[in-house]
Amino acid sequence: MNGDNxxxxxxxxSNVEHAVSERTASHYTPLPTYRLPxxxxxxxxxxxxxxxxxxxxxxxxxxEQIASEAWADFEIGGETASRKDRVLDVREGELCWIAGTxxxxxPLKPNVLEDIGKEHWIAAPPPRVKYDTGGGLGGDSERGAxxxxxxxxxxxxxxxxxxxxxxxxTGGYLSGxxxxxxxxxAVMGTENSDGDFEVLDLRVPDLPRQPSRWxxxxxxxxxxxxxxxxxxxxxxxxxxxxxxxxxxVEGDTLLLDLLLEYLLGESADPASQEQAAxxxxxxxxxxxxxxxxxxxxxxxxxxxxxxxxxxTYGYDSASYNAAPTDHxxxxxxxxxxxxxxxxxxxEQDPTSTxxxxxxxxxxxxPHSRAYMNPPTGPEGPGWFDSTTxxxxxxxxxxxxxxxxxxxVDDVYKYLPDCEERLEMMEAMLRWRLTAPTAPTAPxxxxxxxxxxxxxxxxxxxxxxxxxxxxxxxxxxxVEGPLGQQVRVLAVPRFKETGELxxxxxxxxxxxxxxxxxxxxG
Amino acid sequence: MPPKRKSSxxxxxxxxxxxxxxxxxxxxxxxNKVTKPGVAPATKQTKKDPALLEDIARSEIKxxxxxxxxxxxxxxxxxxxxxxxxxxxxxxxTQHPGANPxxxxxxxxxxxxxxxxxxxxxxxxxxxxxxxARSVTESQIKLYWRQKESPRLAPRVHxxxxxxxxxxxxxxxxSGQFGPCIGIARLKRWKRANGLxxxxxxxxxAVLLREMEGGNGKGQRAYVDELMSSRFVET
Numbered sequence: 001m002n003g004d005n006x007x008x009x010x011x012x013x014s015n016v017e018h019a020v021s022e023r024t025a026s027h028y029t030p031l032p033t034y035r036l037p038x039x040x041x042x043x044x045x046x047x048x049x050x051x052x053x054x055x056x057x058x059x060x061x062x063x064e065q066i067a068s069e070a071w072a073d074f075e076i077g078g079e080t081a082s083r084k085d086r087v088l089d090v091r092e093g094e095l096c097w098i099a100g101t102x103x104x105x106x107p108l109k110p111n112v113l114e115d116i117g118k119e120h121w122i123a124a125p126p127p128r129v130k131y132d133t134g135g136g137l138g139g140d141s142e143r144g145a146x147x148x149x150x151x152x153x154x155x156x157x158x159x160x161x162x163x164x165x166x167x168x169x170t171g172g173y174l175s176g177x178x179x180x181x182x183x184x185x186a187v188m189g190t191e192n193s194d195g196d197f198e199v200l201d202l203r204v205p206d207l208p209r210q211p212s213r214w215x216x217x218x219x220x221x222x223x224x225x226x227x228x229x230x231x232x233x234x235x236x237x238x239x240x241x242x243x244x245x246x247x248x249v250e251g252d253t254l255l256l257d258l259l260l261e262y263l264l265g266e267s268a269d270p271a272s273q274e275q276a277a278x279x280x281x282x283x284x285x286x287x288x289x290x291x292x293x294x295x296x297x298x299x300x301x302x303x304x305x306x307x308x309x310x311x312t313y314g315y316d317s318a319s320y321n322a323a324p325t326d327h328x329x330x331x332x333x334x335x336x337x338x339x340x341x342x343x344x345x346x347e348q349d350p351t352s353t354x355x356x357x358x359x360x361x362x363x364x365x366p367h368s369r370a371y372m373n374p375p376t377g378p379e380g381p382g383w384f385d386s387t388t389x390x391x392x393x394x395x396x397x398x399x400x401x402x403x404x405x406x407x408v409d410d411v412y413k414y415l416p417d418c419e420e421r422l423e424m425m426e427a428m429l430r431w432r433l434t435a436p437t438a439p440t441a442p443x444x445x446x447x448x449x450x451x452x453x454x455x456x457x458x459x460x461x462x463x464x465x466x467x468x469x470x471x472x473x474x475x476x477x478v479e480g481p482l483g484q485q486v487r488v489l490a491v492p493r494f495k496e497t498g499e500l501x502x503x504x505x506x507x508x509x510x511x512x513x514x515x516x517x518x519x520x521g
Numbered sequence: 522m523p524p525k526r527k528s529s530x531x532x533x534x535x536x537x538x539x540x541x542x543x544x545x546x547x548x549x550x551x552x553n554k555v556t557k558p559g560v561a562p563a564t565k566q567t568k569k570d571p572a573l574l575e576d577i578a579r580s581e582i583k584x585x586x587x588x589x590x591x592x593x594x595x596x597x598x599x600x601x602x603x604x605x606x607x608x609x610x611x612x613x614x615t616q617h618p619g620a621n622p623x624x625x626x627x628x629x630x631x632x633x634x635x636x637x638x639x640x641x642x643x644x645x646x647x648x649x650x651x652x653x654a655r656s657v658t659e660s661q662i663k664l665y666w667r668q669k670e671s672p673r674l675a676p677r678v679h680x681x682x683x684x685x686x687x688x689x690x691x692x693x694x695x696s697g698q699f700g701p702c703i704g705i706a707r708l709k710r711w712k713r714a715n716g717l718x719x720x721x722x723x724x725x726x727a728v729l730l731r732e733m734e735g736g737n738g739k740g741q742r743a744y745v746d747e748l749m750s751s752r753f754v755e756t
Binding site: 049 | 602698700713718
């Protein structure tokens, strides 16, 4: 570099032509894994039993293979563990192992039958932070879970079920592991005199096969008959952000403007601008709008009723405020000419409330729409990709799996003593149930009733698993039994923390850029 | 408000009598109400928790008009749609009499096979199951059924008047290892079980294909599905 960077800024105007840095190109292939059919082809008359059946049928072979390898030569008191086909085939005193779906019955978990019974009599309880007796109410801080201590699972019953029936599990082993409803596990132990199964060991399906880098692109090129390029340009970085929380109020524009200037390379010194030029894509992982879910929450309904007058059920056109979407659209439209954007919807965004959330419709973005592919045009990634939540895509050769945070938040509610979100994400990867049925769907997480079983389980291990709307930034690398390596990223909410995550696509190492506004008041 | 008309006056048409004035347009009034009727506000201002107010709960309960028993339910239409979707790759004659809406509307856009419910190949077959199933003979089907019946000590009751095909299909629905049979067409269930590697018997597929060829499109819904979702018609 020639001279001090700051000296470059403080200069009288000159005729020197400054080189304009170019942004690194982004190679992007979205996978339509979570798109649901539109209109009348989407059916809701099927039951959720299909989902549980298909999940068990898909994961049972994998978990049984792992279990048989682990317990093939296991002996206690001269007895080896035998495999039982059905959960109800266990006999008292016999050491055996079985595989099935976990079901946790927790007293504070929302139960639809109780809701129907109670709905006309008492008010619903406030939302809980955790679903166990030690967890405390939503008003308490997260310390409430720790206040319960080791008795967090008191009152909860853990059962293993498959097509034949259910079996209750007991044993000290269970309090150590992460257990949520819907995970497929294999347990080894014996039945005691109460009829409960005492667990000695537990196995999960673990990570599936991981594709190599550029495999998606090479595979597609091979299918289309094109030659497979072996030389790929050096990839840049991917910027990941989540929880923009645009609410139309003037107060939140300053942070967004700072972010905008940084990404466009308009701010700071040339070194930072070079860094910004290496950012090839922006991924917005959920909750871009702060309040736009179509279903009003209980508090909103109560406020509307309190104001008296007409109670409008659902959508009230008189109270629609276009400012947040307009603001977000303008912000995106300013950014789009320079950088491609992938937008995932979140819990508070105006799209479907059950997973998999479908892409935010182009009608919400009158200005940014110009950068999307027209609906009658060719299928393919547009410059601006409004995609599903969860989303699977291949950026710069790496397979990304992104969610807006709802699966992890739901798993969080099940685990009484665990505050480590990274552990939960790792567990979700090892259960092979990351999204959309992040094991707790459809039990406590709203989900589309899949019938075919295609998209429940993770068939191929991603390289990057990013989860948005988390309280703070965390990252780790999860390793699998066949040498898979997954970079797990918990992306914090931008509105609260002002942090932007930059993921280097050559090394998959993340770094954080923080934007702060100093309040003089 | 529309302008007031004078039925009497110099320009009044003599054939119209004052008692039978010209028909007017009206944008107000009870018949033309466009918005939903609102809930009357509570006359007493109570300090109760709004969530406890029964108004909220009660106003949402509307009596629905009694459904027309002649029209198919959503479950039935869904199964019919599934049957049609499965029938298309089989190149069978369509079983629906009457107009085909596709032809009237000039075709429809290509359904994408990709995505969350499109799954693997568009047709759902893994290999040549269809050809295998068509090559299964009647005697093979009867042999299969005899093998199913032989372990039983007593014959099945209440199944005397049923054909072998119907018995095979009912047994197919009752086999729990292939998944729930409610809410899914029989052929789709077979394909799903095949796709998950559960090895459903090919004789069942043969029976299903013969049933569809025979023009019995209604046979795709499991019998227990019809029982569970039967509507109670008040007499």
